[in-house]
Amino acid sequence: MTASATPGAAPRIDRRYPASRLVKDRAVFELARVDGKKRLLVETPDGRTPDGLETETSQGGACPAVCPLTPANSAWMRRAFPHLAPTANPGRSNSIGLGDRLGKAASGHLQALAGLPVFPVLAQQSMRELRLTGRTYEEVLAAATWAVLETGWKDGFGADGDHLKTGEELDYALGCGFTMITLDCSDHIDKALATLPDAEIHARYLLLPAPEREDLEARYLAGGEPRLAELGVSMDRPGFERRVLTYRGAIAHSVDMYATRIAKSDRKLDFEVSIDETATVTSPADHVFVALELLRRGVRPMSIAPRFCGEFQKGVDYRGDLAQFQVEFAAHAAIARRLGYRVSVHSGSDKFLVFPIVGKEAPEGFHLKTAGTHWLEALRVLSAHEPAMFREILRVALASLPDARNFYHISGVAENVAPEASLADAQLPGLLDQDDARQILHITYGHVLRTAEPDGGTLGDRLHAALDRLEPEYAAGIARHLKRHTDGLGLRRGA
Numbered sequence: 001m002t003a004s005a006t007p008g009a010a011p012r013i014d015r016r017y018p019a020s021r022l023v024k025d026r027a028v029f030e031l032a033r034v035d036g037k038k039r040l041l042v043e044t045p046d047g048r049t050p051d052g053l054e055t056e057t058s059q060g061g062a063c064p065a066v067c068p069l070t071p072a073n074s075a076w077m078r079r080a081f082p083h084l085a086p087t088a089n090p091g092r093s094n095s096i097g098l099g100d101r102l103g104k105a106a107s108g109h110l111q112a113l114a115g116l117p118v119f120p121v122l123a124q125q126s127m128r129e130l131r132l133t134g135r136t137y138e139e140v141l142a143a144a145t146w147a148v149l150e151t152g153w154k155d156g157f158g159a160d161g162d163h164l165k166t167g168e169e170l171d172y173a174l175g176c177g178f179t180m181i182t183l184d185c186s187d188h189i190d191k192a193l194a195t196l197p198d199a200e201i202h203a204r205y206l207l208l209p210a211p212e213r214e215d216l217e218a219r220y221l222a223g224g225e226p227r228l229a230e231l232g233v234s235m236d237r238p239g240f241e242r243r244v245l246t247y248r249g250a251i252a253h254s255v256d257m258y259a260t261r262i263a264k265s266d267r268k269l270d271f272e273v274s275i276d277e278t279a280t281v282t283s284p285a286d287h288v289f290v291a292l293e294l295l296r297r298g299v300r301p302m303s304i305a306p307r308f309c310g311e312f313q314k315g316v317d318y319r320g321d322l323a324q325f326q327v328e329f330a331a332h333a334a335i336a337r338r339l340g341y342r343v344s345v346h347s348g349s350d351k352f353l354v355f356p357i358v359g360k361e362a363p364e365g366f367h368l369k370t371a372g373t374h375w376l377e378a379l380r381v382l383s384a385h386e387p388a389m390f391r392e393i394l395r396v397a398l399a400s401l402p403d404a405r406n407f408y409h410i411s412g413v414a415e416n417v418a419p420e421a422s423l424a425d426a427q428l429p430g431l432l433d434q435d436d437a438r439q440i441l442h443i444t445y446g447h448v449l450r451t452a453e454p455d456g457g458t459l460g461d462r463l464h465a466a467l468d469r470l471e472p473e474y475a476a477g478i479a480r481h482l483k484r485h486t487d488g489l490g491l492r493r494g495a
């Protein structure tokens with residue numbers, strides 16, 4: 001070592017990530033695990049770290065600078081290497097959203113998706129998930145950036161501000177560089193309408209401004225909209241009035257957010273309109289009405305997320321009438337195809353029964369969102385390698401279940417989970433294959449991560465440290481589980 005301000009020992013490198021190596025202006029960048037922590041190593045011919053990168057060590061001539069994986073450093077890398085920055089979908093027909101609540105799953109995701117005809121949306125997180133995990137969008141995007149660097153992925157990726165509701169939330173995600181916005185319209189859909197009788201709906205409909213009613217009736221009841229027949233739907237008056245009342249607020253909100261944010265952006269963005277969190281199933285006629293009204297008012301969605309029949313509960317397979325789902329999904333997919341966007345499937349983790357239908361009926365036009373299942377795969381790794389910690393996690397999950405139910409709806413109940421004390425260590429991974437345990441572990445992640453420890457840290461800190469030690473096992477678990485999804489969807493290499 002020469003010319004170092006504070007000469008020290010060369011950093012102890014525990015693991016290298018050779019696929020991460022990049023060179024720019026004779027500076028060499030590479031990820032490594034240094035003294036147990038993942039870091040960016042930067043080596044330059046003159047020993048000077050490029051301006052703007054934060055470093056932890058002063059650099060000696062023969063030693064690389066060690067840079068922490070901060071959001072600021074990830075932003076620096078995205079500026080230096082554009083392939084590390086998210087983009088809108090460049091035109092691949094299918095996409096898959098991959099939420100990563102711990103910021104550790106994306107390299108496994110990319111391993112699983114290598115060579116498949118699907119565009120990955122790596123940084124997908126909702127405000128609810130940000131709050132429950134205590135993360136920021138800057139951190140979510142940084143985690144995706146480092147995973148793309150680590151794996152040497154060059155095929156592009158997206159970043160989804162998921163289930164955003166307000167202009168402020170959109171501004172936050174867009175300001176951080178997110179490239180996809182999923183607008184959650186549920187606050188603009190009156191759930192009470194679903195239970196009102198037709199007479200009450202009619203009375204409320206008559207309170208709408210007359211010009212609005214006349215315009216819509218001319219289009220949808222009097223034959224003014226020729227695409228209704230082409231799209232295979234017809235509308236009677238009671239259904240029409242209910243539809244207008246149910247969706248007019250969601251349509252207006254989407255038009256407003258699109259006009260004031262998406263259309264004004266200087267970047268290409270993917271805009272998804274989600275009407276999935278409503279009290280009633282979205283019928284094909286509802287879908288057509290929403291889509292035609294959005295298109296007429298200038299909105300160009302990348303995707304629309306209807307609420308499908310049956311139940312898409314967290315962490316478990318589809319529950320419902322699969323034959324009916326097949327018929328209705330085919331109708332939704334055909335509508336989306338005709339009108340020029342994709343159909344989006346939310347809560348798509350572990351829906352192995354529906355994947356073949358999605359792949360068959362929307363072969364060139366689906367977006368599938370997955371998230372919590374990747375957290376469950378982390379727990380599966382811990383159950384096998386850190387049984388004592390997994391038992392603690394399970395106890396916290398069961399204790400916090402009543403509170404977690406305020407954030408998520410599941411049907412799983414604690415009584416159906418075998419008492420942890422009665423299970424041998426070797427039986428613990430089996431809990432990750434039991435629906436009730438899966439659902440309970442799925443929705444209590446925020447409580448688990450935040451649980452305070454006597455030393456001032458959290459259970460989350462220990463969980464992160466354990467997963468760092470088990471990094472190859474976690475990546476392999478993620479890749480194996482995601483492959484079951486992509487196989488089910490019929491995604492094939494070289495297709």
Ligand SMILES: [Zn+2]
Nearest residue numbers: 274276346347
């Ligand atoms: Zn949703």
